[in-house]
Amino acid sequence: MGILRLAHVDVRTPDLDLSAAYYTEVMGLQQVQRTDDCVYLKCWDEEDHHSLRMRYNPRTGMDSFTFRVEEEDDLHELEKKVEAYGCPTSRVSRGEAVGQGESLRFEVPSGQIMELVWDIEKTGNMLGKHNPSPVPPPDLPGIAPPRMDHMLVNAEEVAESAAFFIDVLGMRMTEQVLDGNGHQLGVWLAGNTRSPHDIAIVNGPNGALHHWAYWLDDWDHIRKAADTLAFNGVQIDQGPTRHGVTRGNTIYFFDPLGIRNEVFTGGYWVDPDTEILTWTEDNFGKGLFYYENVISQRFLRMHT
Ligand SMILES: O=C/C=C/C=C(\O)C(=O)O
Numbered sequence: 609m610g611i612l613r614l615a616h617v618d619v620r621t622p623d624l625d626l627s628a629a630y631y632t633e634v635m636g637l638q639q640v641q642r643t644d645d646c647v648y649l650k651c652w653d654e655e656d657h658h659s660l661r662m663r664y665n666p667r668t669g670m671d672s673f674t675f676r677v678e679e680e681d682d683l684h685e686l687e688k689k690v691e692a693y694g695c696p697t698s699r700v701s702r703g704e705a706v707g708q709g710e711s712l713r714f715e716v717p718s719g720q721i722m723e724l725v726w727d728i729e730k731t732g733n734m735l736g737k738h739n740p741s742p743v744p745p746p747d748l749p750g751i752a753p754p755r756m757d758h759m760l761v762n763a764e765e766v767a768e769s770a771a772f773f774i775d776v777l778g779m780r781m782t783e784q785v786l787d788g789n790g791h792q793l794g795v796w797l798a799g800n801t802r803s804p805h806d807i808a809i810v811n812g813p814n815g816a817l818h819h820w821a822y823w824l825d826d827w828d829h830i831r832k833a834a835d836t837l838a839f840n841g842v843q844i845d846q847g848p849t850r851h852g853v854t855r856g857n858t859i860y861f862f863d864p865l866g867i868r869n870e871v872f873t874g875g876y877w878v879d880p881d882t883e884i885l886t887w888t889e890d891n892f893g894k895g896l897f898y899y900e901n902v903i904s905q906r907f908l909r910m911h912t
């Protein structure tokens with residue numbers, strides 16, 4: 609019951625061709641559909657219609673992010689809870705969005721538009737369902753991650769936002785960073801997955817997207833991703849390095865329009881009863897970048 613996992617991120621780009629070229633050739637995603645003003649992309653091991661929608665608009669930004677719920681009825685249950693909290697909701701009917709049926713939309717307390725959906729068009733991964741190969745075709749261009757992993761949004765009031773995701777939407781907190789007064793500066797939240805985070809919220813401007821991340825299967829693929837990024841002249845923001853929070857290995861970098869991407873691997877498994885890990889502000893540097901123990905102004909202040 610409730611929130612299952614991240615489904616897709618919908619962003620705007622002033623240069624659809626450039627963005628599509630980067631996400632197919634450098635990131636190595638599959639372009640699944642193109643309309644007049646939108647490109648739909650997915651990773652090779654994803655079953656859903658798409659995990660990224662890029663829409664032409666003169667201004668770069670995030671339109672919305674979508675989580676999948678476990679059961680059809682969850683949309684109705686969560687609609688009541690979100691309304692009771694005081695966020696107005698609206699329904700997007702079947703046929704209005706490509707690749708999915710009816711969905712529920714609302715603005716989260718930190719200003720981003722969130723969407724919940726159960727009915728997603730399943731187009732299958734690249735391996736098929738009969739005698740599937742364990743690996744994708746060897747000639748996929750670019751980084752070619754198997755799937756999207758998580759995203760991070762900013763909030764001026766992290767605690768208020770975290771309470772919404774936990775108390776109203778029913779997500780579980782796995783880690784948090786507290787300032788000297790015990791106020792949350794960052795929280796890491798999981799849906800019904802074994803991941804240490806499906807979404808994280810860190811202090812910053814309301815409405816902002818900090819990054820979304822693709823999963824890679826091991827640390828060696830992170831190293832190869834760094835080679836691919838450097839070869840293609842992509843601006844690397846941080847890494848390759850390790851997170852203290854989640855224990856994951858990571859690289860952050862920017863797409864051609866300045867949207868931050870991450871590739872991520874490792875991290876631990878969480879059970880529903882795993883205890884919350886807490887970081888103090890004086891260890892925030894290690895929490896984010898365990899080796900460097902310092903967070904750059906660019907990492908803290910650049911958002912989409
Ligand atoms: O302030 C940003 C914190 C980023 C942390 C992660 O991207 C992560 O844990 O995956």
Ligand SMILES: [Fe+2]
Nearest residue numbers: 758760821870
């Ligand atoms: Fe991340």
